[in-house]
Each structure stands twice: as structure tokens, then as C-alpha cells.
Amino acid sequence: MFAVYAARIDRDQPLSGLELGERPAPEARPGWSTVTVKAASLNHHDLWSLRGVGLAEDNLPMILGCDAAGVDEDGNEVVLHSVIGQSGHGVGPKEPRSILTERYQGTFAEQVSVPTWNVLPKPKELSFEEAACLPTAWLTAYRMLFTNAGVRPGDSVLVQGAGGGVATAAIVLGKAAGLRVFATSRDEAKRKRAVELGAVEALEAGARLPQRVDAVIETVGAATWSHSVKSLKPGGTLVISGATSGDRPSHAELTRIFFLELKVVGSTMGTKDELEDLLAFCAATGVRPVIDDVLPMDRAREGFERLAAGEQFGKILLTNP
Numbered sequence: 001m002f003a004v005y006a007a008r009i010d011r012d013q014p015l016s017g018l019e020l021g022e023r024p025a026p027e028a029r030p031g032w033s034t035v036t037v038k039a040a041s042l043n044h045h046d047l048w049s050l051r052g053v054g055l056a057e058d059n060l061p062m063i064l065g066c067d068a069a070g071v072d073e074d075g076n077e078v079v080l081h082s083v084i085g086q087s088g089h090g091v092g093p094k095e096p097r098s099i100l101t102e103r104y105q106g107t108f109a110e111q112v113s114v115p116t117w118n119v120l121p122k123p124k125e126l127s128f129e130e131a132a133c134l135p136t137a138w139l140t141a142y143r144m145l146f147t148n149a150g151v152r153p154g155d156s157v158l159v160q161g162a163g164g165g166v167a168t169a170a171i172v173l174g175k176a177a178g179l180r181v182f183a184t185s186r187d188e189a190k191r192k193r194a195v196e197l198g199a200v201e202a203l204e205a206g207a208r209l210p211q212r213v214d215a216v217i218e219t220v221g222a223a224t225w226s227h228s229v230k231s232l233k234p235g236g237t238l239v240i241s242g243a244t245s246g247d248r249p250s251h252a253e254l255t256r257i258f259f260l261e262l263k264v265v266g267s268t269m270g271t272k273d274e275l276e277d278l279l280a281f282c283a284a285t286g287v288r289p290v291i292d293d294v295l296p297m298d299r300a301r302e303g304f305e306r307l308a309a310g311e312q313f314g315k316i317l318l319t320n321p
Contacts, residue, residue: 001025003109004300004318005063006050014050015304023063026105026113033072033116035080038128039294040068040107042307042316043136043165044244045099054102065107065318066100069122069131077122079131079279080107080114081272091115099136099269108300110320120276123283133289133315134278136269137165141173141217142278143270144239149215153178156213158231160184161220162194162202163313166241168290170217171197176287182209184224193313197290215239225249229256237263290314296321 001023008017026034046064049055055062066082084104085095100106100114122131144166145151151174159170162183174181175198183194183202191202201210205224212233218224221243228238230253257264270278282288292312295303296319303316 001110002297003063004065004297005061005108006055007061009050009052009055009057009060011051014047015301015308017050018064018301018304019061020298020300023061023105023109026111029113031116032113033119034111034113035068035070035072035078035119036111037068037107037109037320038070039132039317039319040065041132041136041165042303042318043067044242044307045101045136046108047304047308049101054099059103062101063105063107063109063112064101065109065112067132067135068107068112069128070112072119077124077128079120079122079275080112080135081118081120081275082135083269083272084115084118108297108318110297118272120272120279123279125283126279126288129291129294129317129319130282130289131279132317133165133291134282135275137315138169138173138289139270139275139278140241140267141166141169142281143274144217144241144267145170145173145177145179145215147270147274148239148265148267149217149237151177151179151215154180155215156180156182156211158182158184158209158213158216158228159194159199160205160216160218160224160228161244162199163187163190163310164219164244165315166219167217168197168314171199172287172290174198176281176285182213184227190313212236219243220245222246222249226251226253229253229262232260232262234260235262236260237265239265239267241267292316294319
């Protein structure tokens with residue numbers, strides 16, 4: 001079958017290890033389901049995999065892709081939960097948690113096989129493309145906001161790095177939940193788009209906010225860390241799920257963190273139950289993922305290049321006929 005896969009690890013030029021071509025189709029195994037992929041979405045996780053983060057060389061070649069929506073063996077329209085091994089479901093009880101493609105072949109192919117426990121019904125209200133956006137970036141944003149930040153309607157939130165998948169999801173979900181959302185971006189067009197999606201104001205990276213906020217959604221890392229900490233109210237919460245600009249900020253702001261009793265919370269992906277809630281939320285409210293571009297699977301390299309350059313606003317989708 002046709003697939004998009006990591007053939008080599010290159011930490012400096014990750015796209016040099018990206019290949020498109022034929023790979024073996026999934027083999028049937030007890031307790032697993034094979035899904036025909038209709039749509040799959042790109043994540044920064046795919047770029048990190050090409051750099052060897054979370055993906056060992058002895059697991060190569062590895063079909064990339066965490067997210068997908070498609071059709072199972074019985075003809076049901078489904079969405080995949082991307083976390084394998086959580087609580088022992090679908091695999092051996094002692095297997096640690098991992099994200100699809102760290103140990104198992106991914107979704108950028110005609111078919112993918114996952115534990116049957118990881119297969120959820122796709123709401124009829126969502127297209128395959130919309131549903132495929134949700135299991136990584138949108139689920140991450142959902143958990144960051146509503147589980148780990150603990151915000152309530154009327155609270156204020158800063159979303160760093162408007163345009164990225166998680167940041168875009170946080171703006172849309174925050175608006176829908178009645179939050180006062182501020183956003184930042186170095187790009188004027190992305191700031192304008194953030195406001196169109198529901199941010200009350202979008203500022204240049206590092207700019208002083210009109211008010212301090214109850215929570216910060218942080219995925220950028222080193223470049224925005226100090227600004228994130230300084231933007232919080234006393235007792236506020238900074239939730240971090242990524243560090244695309246690096247994980248070693250020049251100023252950790254430790255004094256401010258302890259003196260203002262700030263909370264720093266790490267967040268990774270989300271649970272199957274949270275994905276079910278997110279799917280239901282989107283179906284019931286009309287909230288839909290922001291899609292930057294939809295490409296056929298054989299044009300995957302264009303999508304990877306766009307993601308690597310930071311040119312996208314929202315999700316990039318790959319589709320099969």
C-alpha cells in the first residue's frame with residue numbers, strides 16, 4: 001500500500017528522511033482493528049519523529065501520522081485515539097503509554113491497524129477531514145483548557161503562538177466555552193485570523209497584555225516562556241504541552257513563580273474519554289476545526305514543508321481517494 005514514512009533519522013534536516021512509497025499493509029491480529037484511512041492530519045509530532053524524538057532508529061522504517069478518521073472492517077465511520085498502551089488497553093498490561101508511530105505504524109497510509117479499544121465512532125455531523133484534526137492537537141488543547149488549566153466561563157486565557165494546531169484549537173474552544181481569549185503571534189496575518197476566530201485581541205509576541213490572565217496555553221517554549229509567566233495573575237496557571245522553540249528558556253522566572261504562587265502544569269495529549277467529550281462538543285455546538293490545507297497523500301511532502309516553515313494556520317490534512 002502507498003504510505004508516507006520515516007526512512008532515516010536526521011536531527012538537523014528532518015525532511016531528508018521522509019519517503020513516499022509502498023509499505024506492507026497491516027496484518028490481522030487479535031484485539032486490533034484495521035481502518036481504511038480517509039483523512040489524516042499532520043502534527044509537529046511527525047516532524048519530531050523525523051528528528052528521532054520518540055522514534056528509535058531500530059523501529060525504522062516507520063509510517064508517520066498519529067491522527068486519522070476512516071472506515072473500519074464493518075463499514076463504520078470511525079476516529080482513532082492515538083495513545084497506545086494507556087491503562088493497558090489494547091496491548092499488554094505492562095506496556096507503557098506511547099503515541100502512535102513511536103512503536104506502531106501510523107496513519108499516513110491507505111490503512112492503519114490499532115487496538116480495537118482505540119477506535120471511536122465518528123459523529124455524523126463531522127466530515128472525515130474535520131474528525132481527523134481532533135485526536136492530537138485539538139484533544140491536547142481541550143485537556144489543557146478544561147482539565148489542567150481548570151478555567152471556567154468568564155475567565156481569561158493567553159494562547160501563545162497563534163497559527164499552530166494546538167494554539168488555534170485553544171482559541172476556538174476557548175471562545176466557544178465563554179473564555180476571554182488573548183493570543184500572540186509574530187505574524188500580522190495570523191494575529192488578524194486569531195481575532196476572526198474569537199480572540200478578543202491578538203498581540204505581537206512578547207507584547208504587554210491589557211490585563212493579566214487566569215491561564216496561559218503554552219506550546220512555543222523558550223521563546224515565550226518569560227512572557228507567559230509575566231502575563232499571569234497571582235495564583236494563575238501556566239499549562240505547557242510543547243516547546244517548538246526549545247525547552248531551555250534564558251529566564252526561568254522562578255522568583256515570580258513562587259512569589260505569586262503560580263502553577264506550572266505539564267500536559268500531554270488526552271484520554272479516550274476526553275476525546276469522546278470533544279467529539280460530542282463539536283457535534284453539538286457546531287464548533288469545527290480550522291483547516292489550513294487538504295492535500296492528497298502523494299503530496300505529503302508539500303504539507304510537511306509548510307508545517308516545518310511555520311506557514312500554516314490550523315491543520316494540514318492528507319487524504320486518500
